Structure formats: structure tokens, C-alpha cells
Amino acid sequence: MSELTEERFRERAEAPGNDAGDGTSAAAGGSISVQPDEFHHARDIGELEKVFELESLSVSYAGVPAVKEVSMDIYKNEVTALIGPSGCGKSTLIRCLNRMNDLVPTAEVTGRLLYHGEDLYGPKVDPVQVRKLIGMVFQKPNPFPKSIYENVAFGPRILGMKGDMDEIVEKALRGAALWDEVKDRLDSNAFGMSGGQQQRLCIARCIAVEPDVILMDEPCSALDPISTGKIEDLMMELKREFSIVIVTHNMQQAARVSDRTAFLMVELDATEQNRWGRIVEYDATEKIFTNPGDPRTEDYVSGKVG
């Protein structure tokens, strides 16, 4: 195991008052700062610990830029939402946060991405350990073709986690607000569950390995409103223990669940042949949805432009 892996990250993640921040959060070109107004409820960033620090982060696929120069800080025990129109790079961005883009051979990430102060893309960092600490839940629930129990136990077993597996599974299922619904059929195939239950199972599978951060890429887009409501309630619970970053097309969902919202939009070059995503505004969610600072954010969240 390399020196910049789980122990180092976990040590930093758990250190009290680690890197409390300087009171500003740079966004596009470092020009946007988070200044919560007195009537906004997001916590003062001066009190918050940074989980991620993105500094001019750009991603390209086969030399074609997908996201350009994103600078923002993501804070511990908060839900941070990434919103924006299709093609603005929000999924690309969230996939950078646990090095999922490593799996795309043509992907190139430039700039800096610090995780608890350590370079996430440093040469000695083990991407597998990164993905254990920074779990991900996808748009479409993707349970394994196994029992409910085995789905949750899979990760802890692979990682050789110590402890009573039954307890680990129960704790994860309780954490995902699923225990009461499945405790009597843990041996049933996960494919027999409803879509909403399958998604919560994926969340249980994610938290079973005791991550630090949960990334969610459109976690509710395939779910009905009741299941969506359950996942949203769950996020409010989960953020007590974990930090959450969510990509969502549903702006009302971002407004309901997140503490901070980043709005990205598509930029075109002069030829209009090439397009990439860029961050326009990043601020407390209440501010974004009641009094955004940038007219482009205003137009997007109001649905005035599509």
C-alpha cells in the first residue's frame, strides 16, 4: 500500500478543525466567492473543513476539452449539488472526484484536486483506495445479481474488513433506511426489489465500506416521487456522517437537499464546433435559488433558458 492511501486520507479526514478555510471559495477564474448573507442558512464557510479543493481543474477526452478551469471547495458534512444543462460537464466533474475518469483511456485531468489537502492525482495514490473512501451511486440502480445480503457484504469482504458481517450488513441497511423493508428477506435476490429499494441498496453497499464521501450521479432520475423523497430524506441523514456531492438535472431536488450549489454551463468556441463546461456560480443553495449573483444562473434556475 502506498504512503498516500487510506491511512493518510482517513487521518486527515478525521483530524478536528483540519484546514478551516480562508473565508473565500473561488469559482470561475477565482472571481466568485461564497459570502453567505445573514438570512441564508448555509454555514459560514470559515467554520467548515474542506474535503475537496479544486484548483483550475480541467478535463479533456482525446484532447477535446469537456470541463475547463473549475475552481471550488467542497465542504465536510454538506450536500453539494452540481447543476447545469446537458453537456455542461457535471458528470465529468463528479467522476474526477473519485478518479473514475482513470478508467477512460483518453481522459486527461489537469489542474489540482486536493482531497483533505493531499493531491488526489498524486503519483503514489492508489485509485482503488480512493474509490473506497469516495464511493459513488449511479443514475440507474446497479445491484449485483446476488442476494440483498451479499450485495452489501461484497465490498467489506473484498476489502477484508474486520468485524461481524451480519452487523456490518445491518448497519449499512439501516443507514440506507432499508433495513425494516428487507430484514425478513435478506436472502432474496436484489433484482426482486423495487427501483427505489435497489437504489437504497446501492447506497447501503456504498456506505458498508465506511467511505468518507458519497458521490451521487443523478441518483433519483429513474425513480418515482415517493422513492425520490425517501432518497432525499436519506441524504439529509447521511450528511451527518458523510460528505455528499450530487449531480442532478432536477433543480428543485438541488434546492431541497443541498447546502451549496454549483451551476455549470456550456461554453462554445468561436467556431461553435467545440463546447465545454465551465462553472458560472457557486454559492449557498438559498442564495442560488432566491437571489443568484449571475444573470445566467438566474435564467437557468428560473427555466427561462433550456
Added chain:
Amino acid sequence: MPDATRTHYQAELTELEVRSLGGLDLVSETLSRTLEAIRHSDVELAEMVIADDDRIDGRYLEVHQSILNLLATQAPVATDLRLIAALLHVMKSVERMGDQCVNIAKVIPLTGHEPPRDEEMMRDIVTMGHQVKSLVSQCKQGFADRDVELSRDLVRQDDVVDNLNRQCFARAIAIGDDIEMREWGITMMLVARALERIGDNAVDIGEQTAFVVTGLFREFEDASHPGPAVG
């Protein structure tokens, strides 16, 4: 920039604002009739003012329902959300202004058809009435144009009303010993008080204009801690 979307919703929102600010035109008409009724002790006209308040109340209920519908179906945010929240306040103020006109109309019969009157006090009341009518018109203009400066100027204009109100009070005390004259003076004090409240409602609407534009909701003046205007 992509083409504009949600055009139907935008049209609904525009119509909602027109209907709300139209409530101020109803108030302005009612105020003219109320002033006429005071000046001529016209009991019949006063009764018409009372009956006509149903139009203002109806507008209030109609706008209120439209606001609920828009909130429920369109999930407005940002400036749209502030506008809708402000219109709710505006309509409440419109409804209160209408009620103050009714309050005035109700006391007119108490003074009788040919009451004794103090011309100086009557002059102040009429001047107040015109000033208040001007405030109503100014608050509407300020809101429609999203003009914060014009809205903030309402405070200065309202000071004129407040001064006249104090003058009326002083005059009512000094009006003499005649019991009918005193009765008339006290009744006119109630009229002055109602007009003064309408002026305050106009200032409240001005504060809503500033809220829509700036996103900050602040009273222009704090009645409990008088001082320079803030926010």
C-alpha cells in the same frame, strides 16, 4: 443564448403583476371618492365607497389564488420567487388601503349632513388625501419600473403626510368647547389617522420593490427606532 422557454408561465407571471398593481388603481379611485365624500359630507357617496370595497377584496382573493396556483404548479425561484412573494405583500397592502377607505366612509355619517367644521383642519385633511393619493400612484410606478430610488423617496413623501396628521391632532385639541365641533374634530382625527395608515401601506409597497430588485428585505424606516433610512 438559447431561445426563451416557459413563455406561458412568464405570461401568467406578468398578468399576475398587472392584476396586483391594478389593485392600486382601484384604491386610487376609491380614495378620490372618499375624499369627495369627506369634503361634501356626502353620506350616499360614502355608502358607495363601502359597497365598492368588495371589488378590492375580490381582487385580493383572485391574486392570492393565482399566487397559490403559480407556487404549486411552477415552482418559481430567484427573481420570480421574490416577485411573487412581494406581490403577496403588495396585495395585502392594497386590501388594507381599501379597508382604510371603508373606515373613513363609515365615520362620515356620524358627523351628519351639515356638520360644523373647521376650515383649517378640513384643508389639512384634503391636502393629506391628495398627498396620499400621490403616494399610491408613486408606489405603483416604483414597483412597475423596479425603481428603488423612486420607492425610497416614498419615505420623504410620507413625512409630509405624517406632519399633516400631527397638525390635525393639534387642531383637534384646539378646536374649541362646542361639543358638536369637538365631535367633528375627533371624527376628522380618525379620518386623518386612516389616511396616514394608507401612506404607510404605500411605503410598505416601496420596500417590496427594493426587495424584488436587491433581494434584501429591509424596512426603509424602523418605526420603533426612528433614524436614518437603512438598507
